Amino acid sequence: MSNPKELSATIEEYLEAIYRLEEKKGSARTGDIAKELNVTLGTITNTIESMEKQRLVSHKPYRGVNLTRRGRQIALDVIRRHRLSERLLTDILSLEWSKAHDAACRLEHAIADKDIVEPLEKALGKPKTCPHG
Incomplete structure (x- = not known):
């Protein structure tokens, strides 16, 4: 692997x-x-x-x-995907933060491909923080 x-x-x-x-x-x-x-x-x-x-x-x-x-390096990438997932769920889909965190934990593993992560980051305006700071 x-x-x-x-x-x-x-x-x-x-x-x-x-x-x-x-x-x-x-x-x-x-x-x-x-x-x-x-x-x-x-x-x-x-x-x-x-x-x-x-x-x-x-x-x-x-x-x-x-x-x-x-x-x-991989841990930081997973954390980045988690934060982007939280932003997607809260900023775009208007999910409550309390629900977004658990959903982001599942989603972060499904978006490992940079062909998904990079456009998602761009669509979210390259956020510097997660929804909770």
Whole structure:
């Protein structure tokens, strides 16, 4: 899996969660990832191993998980798609923000193709923020 379009929605969610935890805490401990994603530690272990094989993260036992350069790049792309999805849902479709966030979580994985993302960004006026700031 070398192409971000080939990554599963699950892997993309992990990348987002690890990114957020790194921003808050410097690294992401497996327990924090499990809590963030509402999954078990066993699930975390298997997924992190898979992500390491794909060179998306590095994991040092008892020190946590960190994104590789490639993992960080993909995480930022997923976050961008999430924010664009929220803007589409709130600005164009007038969906309430409380509903838009969950819908954007699903939509962000479906619009991985730059042939969709770039025109969407242009149509939305290249927004600099998401609906909630």
